[in-house]
Amino acid sequence: MKPNVVLYRKIPDDLLAKLQEQCQVTYFDGINADNRAAFIKALAEAEGVIGVGLQFSDELMAAAPKLKAVSTISVGYDDFNVAKLSARGIALMHTPGVLTETTADTIFTLVLCAARRITELAEKVKQGEWQGSIGPDWYGSNVHGKTIGILGMGRIGYAVAKRAHFGFGMNVIYYNRSAKPEAEQQLNARRCSLDELLADADFVCNVLPLMPETRHIINRDTLAKMKPSAFFINGGRGASVDEAALVEALKSGVIKGAGLDVFETEPLPVNSELLSLPNVVALPHIGSATHETRYEMSKMAVENLLAALKGDLTKHCVNPDILR
Template identity: 65%
Template sequence: MKKNIILYKTIPVDQFERLQQHFNVTAFDNITPENADTFRQALAGADGIIGASYPITANDLTLAPNLKAASTISVGIDQFDIDAMNARKIALMHTPNVLTETTADTIFTLVLCSARRIIEMAEMVKNGQWTKSIGESDYGSNVNGKTIGILGMGRIGYAVAKRAHAGFGMSVLYYNNHQHLDAENLLNARRCDLDTLLAESDFVCVVLPLLPSTEKLIGKNELAKMKSSAFLINGSRGKIIDETALIDALENQVIRGAGLDVFEVEPLPADSKLLKLPNVVALPHIGSATHETRYAMVKCAVDNLIAALNGDLSQNCVNPEVIK
């Protein structure tokens, strides 16, 4: 007999058909206020769930007595109440490998666009304001040969470090719970404490998961420790940075600029002060948003759910130690 699953994200047809081959599928395009109650009612008979961009709370889990596995179409797992899942011995699967290089590309794009004022200069040309050779007021900053500080030397952090070292001759500092020998031996990276990284880096790149220990890790005090010529780059989770403190730092030239793909509230409200600052590059959370990568993420998540509901947690399981 087929197990019952809930799909709560639109996915490519071929991957939807794969799910149908293995399971009885109840599908939602996305969870909205209009269909949230229907979704919660469907949880009563679900053995598995798969989707993204919707918080699965402890209360939701109480409505799903048969739930054995959840598969998120993302590497981040902050949308799930991990403690509640562990208590229920529900496997949580994610997609940690397939988006590494694409997300690193996006983060380094933010480095380049922020330093060279690419968006600002492109808009000047499009608006017909390029009427003479640019002067000093329009100059950007070099990237080549500068120092990049990476908060979080995981897969994506290491991919960013490779680009910085090999492509732009940058010195690499990193702040991480654990030593990364490949980064040190192959990229001449130096592990240091947070204060040292902030003080010495020309570009501070946040590539950390959102955890209680990382929420608002970068606030007023941390921004004040950065160089006034430095740029803050965030390609992980918006809540790691105190957005109010960042706006204040940008308005008062405490730092030179910021490149942001993520925000405390998403989508970013149209009245956000960040959108009024010329020294901010703001993207709509496009870290992994290419056709190839998003398809690979869906396929990986489908593979994960099929494997998990067949008892195989050998790949991409966040909490295998609690499933006994």
């Protein structure tokens, strides 16, 4: 008997076919008000769930009494209560590693775009404002040779640091719970306190995971410790930032600019003050959004789910201790 699986995000046809070969699949192309009741009904028989972009609430967990494994098509798993899943013996699978380089590319793109005012000046050209030789009011800031401060030296943080060190001759400093000898030896990176990083960095790049201690780690007080010439780059989690405080800092000149791929509320509301500021580059959470990477993420998520349903939690399991 094939296990029942609920899929709640569109995946490539060949991967769907692979999943259907081994499972009885109920498919939803995203969950909304119109299909939520049907989704909850389908969870009643589900042994596996796969998708992304849905808060897996207590209500949904209660609706899935037979659930054995959840596979998220993402490296982050903020949408799931790991403790509650573990208490029920439900494996949570994710997709680390595969999106590292693509996300690092996006983060460094934000560094360059914010520093050189790419989107702001490109819009001026489109609006016909380029009428002659440009003056200082159109100048940007150097990236090469500056100091980049990385909050979170995991896989993505290290990939960003490599680009900064080898590509742009930048001085790398980082804030992390533990030392990263490889970064220190290969990239001449220096671990420091949060306060020291904020004071010294020309670019503060957040790639921290979201935890109670990192929620609003960027706030009015921490922004005030940055240089007035510094830029804040967020490729980690939107809730790491107090957006009201960030808006205030950008408007008042506490910092020079920001490049943001993640936000407290997504999609970003059209009336967000961030969108009215010329010194903000805002992207629609595209960190891993290339055709190649998203395919590999879906492929890994499918393989993760199939393995977990067979009791194999040796790869990419957030809570493998449930087998003990």
